[in-house]
Amino acid sequence: METRDTVFIALFAAIMAALAVFPPITLPLLGVPITAQSLGVMLAGGVLGARRAALALVLFLVLVAIGLPLLAGGRGGFAVFLGPTGGYLVGWIVAAYAIGLMTEIFWTRLTHVTAFAISAVGGIVLLYGIGIPWSAVVAKVPLWTAIGWSTPFIPGDLVKCAIAAVVMVAVKRSYPIITPRGAASAPR
Amino acid sequence: MLTEAYIPGTSPLHRARPLWKVLGLIVICTALFAGPGWPTLGLGGAAVLAGFALARLSPRHAVRALRPLIWILALLFAVQLWLSGWALAGFVVLRFAVLILAAALITLTTRSSEFVDGLMALLAPAPAWVPKARIALAISLALRFLPMVRDLLEEIRQAQAARGLERNLIALAVPLLLRALKSADDISAAIYARSFDAAD
Structure with missing residues (x-):
């Protein structure tokens, strides 16, 4: 791992925090705010690649855990991991890694369509696959109830996948950082 | 801050x-x-x-x-x-x-x-394969980047507001990422120039 990678990791942790200032839309009945931060998870994977994206999310969540109010709505501290939605935060690391991995694999064929599919698989299917069972266990509710809680967020997440896809392709064209899987890493 | x-x-x-x-x-x-x-x-x-x-x-x-x-x-x-x-x-x-x-x-x-x-104290006795210096660098850089990225976002928001695009996430995210990535590369060049790698 190079110093340049360390800088990108730190940078994306800060970008995640910056996305928190977009005002969250909280549905009063559901409590889970719809924020631009899950967009940041998709962008981390799609811009940095698997390893750096996962480490950037780990760093961001460490900063949250030590009490900095970096989550949307100014939330932070250990408490956010212990609440019913803690699984989604941990899932961010896995989702960012998966999105990064898929982006590396499809790098030479990355279009708006493939980028959207990658964001949806990692940022919706995988993320919900971790967050839903987690909240079902800690809140002691049946799995179906937990699934019902999260379905209202899917439309908003699909919009975020579309935005992420456009941005991923734009960044690939103008400032590519990812080296595709299988290709020999070019010397800088 | x-x-x-x-x-x-x-x-x-x-x-x-x-x-x-x-x-x-x-x-x-x-x-x-x-x-x-x-x-x-x-x-x-x-x-x-x-x-x-x-x-x-x-x-x-x-x-x-x-x-x-x-x-x-x-x-x-x-x-x-x-x-x-x-x-x-x-x-x-x-x-x-x-x-x-x-x-x-x-x-x-x-x-x-x-x-x-x-x-950091917890990591001090950790084995050599734990990149302690890099972890310390990543944390301090992230803390430094927080206000920088926020300022960058605010600047871009104002620029796009002049074009009526301040609510458009794509018009905000693309320039934000490109400028942030560019400055990250400048900063890594500065860190290389100070031979940080030699200490790790």
């Missing part, structure tokens, strides 16, 4: 090492999920309330810690009430309240810088 949740004080809880506080939180957390139910919940709740009193925190701080989750806890209570009755509904919601207050207690009595120092 950043407002921490930290409340200054001199209580034993403020002075305890961050590592012990985190270990205490893990113990409470495990006990609440693995314990026999109401007895552990009562014990945990009493311990957390005692902690708030010991740290001389006011009930206001406890309320502020619980407020972001009030809707979700209310919904959870309603669902549990409907599914399984008063006892379990009260238990699950109270358990969350105790967990959140326990976590808030640590956040309120510990500075972020103490956590970073604690983390």
Whole structure:
């Protein structure tokens, strides 16, 4: 791992925090705010690649855990991991890694369509696959109830996948950082 | 720049090492999920309330810690009430309240810088394959980048507002990422120029 990678990791942790200032839309009945931060998870994977994206999310969540109010709505501290939605935060690391991995694999064929599919698989299917069972266990509710809680967020997440896809392709064209899987890493 | 949740004080809880506080939180957390139910919940709740009193925190701080989750806890209570009755509904919601207050207690009595120092002290005896210098660099860079990225975003927002695009996420995200990545490359060049790699 190079110093340049360390800088990108730190940078994306800060970008995640910056996305928190977009005002969250909280549905009063559901409590889970719809924020631009899950967009940041998709962008981390799609811009940095698997390893750096996962480490950037780990760093961001460490900063949250030590009490900095970096989550949307100014939330932070250990408490956010212990609440019913803690699984989604941990899932961010896995989702960012998966999105990064898929982006590396499809790098030479990355279009708006493939980028959207990658964001949806990692940022919706995988993320919900971790967050839903987690909240079902800690809140002691049946799995179906937990699934019902999260379905209202899917439309908003699909919009975020579309935005992420456009941005991923734009960044690939103008400032590519990812080296595709299988290709020999070019010397800088 | 950043407002921490930290409340200054001199209580034993403020002075305890961050590592012990985190270990205490893990113990409470495990006990609440693995314990026999109401007895552990009562014990945990009493311990957390005692902690708030010991740290001389006011009930206001406890309320502020619980407020972001009030809707979700209310919904959870309603669902549990409907599914399984008063006892379990009260238990699950109270358990969350105790967990959140326990976590808030640590956040309120510990500075972020103490956590970073604690983390570094914890890593000091770690084996050589743990990239300690890089972890320290990543944390300090991230703290430095927070205001930088926020300023960058604000600048781009104003520029796009002049074009009527301030609500367009794509028009904000693309220039934000490109400019941020460019400055990250400038900063890594500066770090290389100072031979940081030689020290690792």
